[in-house]
Amino acid sequence: MHLWTLLGGLSALGLLTHASEIEPMNFNVTSALEDLGVDVSSIPALKSFNGIQARSAEKACAAACSGLSFLYKSQVSGQNSAGYSNFTDSFWSVQQEEVQPHCVFRPTKNTEVSTAVLLSRLTGCEFAARSGGHAAFTGASSSPGGISIWFKDMNEVTLNEDKSVASIGPGNNWLSVYSALEPYGLATVGGRASSIGVGGFVLGGGISYHSNLYGWACDNVESFEVVAASGLILTVSESSHSDLYWALRGGGNNFGLVTKYNLYTIPAPKMYGGARTFLQTSFKSVINAFINVANNASVDPHAQQYVAFLQVNGTNLASAELTYTKDDSDPQIFKQFRSIPAVSDTASSKTLVEYVKYLETDNPFHLREVYWPIAVELDEAFANWVTQTFYSMISQVEGVAGIQPVIIYQAITDLILEKMSRFGGNALGLDKADGPVLLMHISTWWSDEADDEKVYAFVNSFWEKVIAQAKSVGVYNEYIYMNYASMFQDPIAGYGEANKAKLKSIAKKYDPRGVYQTLQPGYFKLEGAPVTGSF
Structure with missing residues (x-):
């Protein structure tokens, strides 16, 4: 039995603790592939492959994709194939659709994923992995010129x-x-x-x-x-x-x-909820209701909310998505919201399946997109100031084809912060002592690539102004929510220096040669933002 196979068995028993046991100093990629039943010498594209070729990304990825195709022919799609188009055409944002990997690999089990990672290491071909593909920037879950691993068939x-x-x-x-x-x-x-x-x-x-x-x-x-x-x-x-x-x-x-x-x-159980929409004359009342619901989470934890501020055909609107995790149309915690005159209300009884289908309509596919968040203390006066500032700056993107800028407020309540300590805690660096936290994010879509820089510059200038004000009044929080982060942000840095150092140490332990930092360069790495922009 090879050492690599033996270590796999020990891992399943929970007996491994040291980096040398996860990846020994004398680790050999070819031997690891052999333990998976992959004989590199039997693969034509890899039999004659050498390190000099790896200096060419195109040759490296041609070899890697050919190797995957030799092993799993029906699961690998090259450019100009139906399977390839199905992959690229199914992303949420156009920025992700535009990425052209060398090949798309659809594994069906974990050992096939292991093989793909090892072939990437053997050849030096970069890779990316996609679950849903709901990020809003190039290369987040598709690898330009590399291997895009699509988990679509691992769906049990x-x-x-x-x-x-x-x-x-x-x-x-x-x-x-x-x-x-x-x-x-x-x-x-x-x-x-x-x-x-x-x-x-x-x-x-x-x-x-x-x-x-x-x-x-x-x-x-x-x-x-x-x-x-x-x-x-x-x-x-x-x-x-x-x-x-x-x-x-x-x-x-x-x-x-x-x-x-x-x-x-x-x-x-069945839930109750939907969007209640208000005119600008009610914005201060809406923000007050939002703050009160967030601060009273411990009184009734079944309430979940967010408020989106936007402009539709020249009219400024606030849309509050008010969700109750019981089938109750009139919970006390939302009474203040319901007392504010609304122009529409979509609230109804829904199963969870029905709810996520309903909300999907707020996330249309095949548009250019940017998400971009910050975090601050849950402060009513500051929230009102940010709303006013947002509308005062929207004119900067007038004339951008298809533009729909939105700013969304969500609360990270004291209850949520308490539960982040479960099972040994998480890496996010959020502290209950700093709560509740107001998570704000810009969500914007538009149509034309020529307007990309104008849109990015608008959002950046808006947040620069907001962050400066937040710091001046003492409400700024360094935390950046990764799932909304833009390509110009560094979420890991927002977790705090201690957590960043700990994450880097853990990465070094389990990945001593930095494979997931270098050969998988997409999305948010441990060192810096994906893109350093100048506006």
């Missing part, structure tokens, strides 16, 4: 014997998860729109309808199944590789490819 949802844990493949979105669990009267703490993928959502935090009750998605993971850079498959939990378990709860894609998310289940 199963329950353990007592139905307390759902094992979820990374190819699922939240609609498929909720649909699978609904017949059992169950759900997990998950996303609020149907097409959002499980993977990035959980690894970046994961705000849910149920967050006041249970915390964020990352706080409700029983264990992860992870492909380490060595190809070794680890089961990671509070009791096994607890440091990596902590890191994966907010640390993104920096430590391995997660091939199974084992999430605690929750009851899933």
